[in-house]
Amino acid sequence: MLEIKTETGDIRFSKNVIKRIATDAVHQMDGKAYIYHYRGRYKNAMNGIGSRMSLYNGDKGDPGSIEVDDTDTGLRITVYLVVKFGVSIRSSCIDILNYIFDNVKSVMGEEPEIVKVIVTGVESNEIARRDLEYSREARMLGAINEPS
Secondary structure, three states: OOOEEEEOOOOOOOOHHHHHHHHHHHOOOOOOOOEOOOOOOOOOOOOOHHHHOOOOOOOOOOOOEEEEEEEEEEEEEEEEEEOOOOOOOHHHHHHHOOOOOOOOHHOOOOOOOOEEEEEEEEEEEEEEEEEEEEEEEEHHOOOEEOOO
16 A cells, blocks of 8 residues: 555655654644553663654654554554553544544545554553553444453
C-alpha cells in the first residue's frame, strides 16, 4: 500500500510519512501520552528531554516505537505509548486511533488495514507496566476493539 498506481504513474510513500502522522497524533495529546519503546521505556539510554527529542528525527530518523508494516492486504500500524497518570486511557487511545486512521486515509487515499495503540505503561513518579491494546480495523467500519 505504500505504492499507489494511478493513470499518470506510481506514487510511493515512505514509511516515515506514516510514522510522522502517528507522531503528530500523539503530540496532539498535549503531553498526556508519550511514544515509548514496546518495553515501556524510552528507546535510547538517555534520560529526560534528550531521549524524547530523539524519538523522531524527520525522514532521517526512525522512532522505533512506531511499527509500519506494508502487507498485501494493507498497512498495519502499531504505536506504543505510556500515558500520564489521571488521563483517560480509553479516550486518549481512541483519539489517537482516529487521528492516525483519518490522516493516513486523507494522505494516501486508502484506509490502513489496522491501526493499533498499545499502552505499555502509566507514568506518575515511575512507570507502572500495563499491556492494553486498542485497535481499529478498516473492515470493522469504525468500531474500536478495546481490552476486556
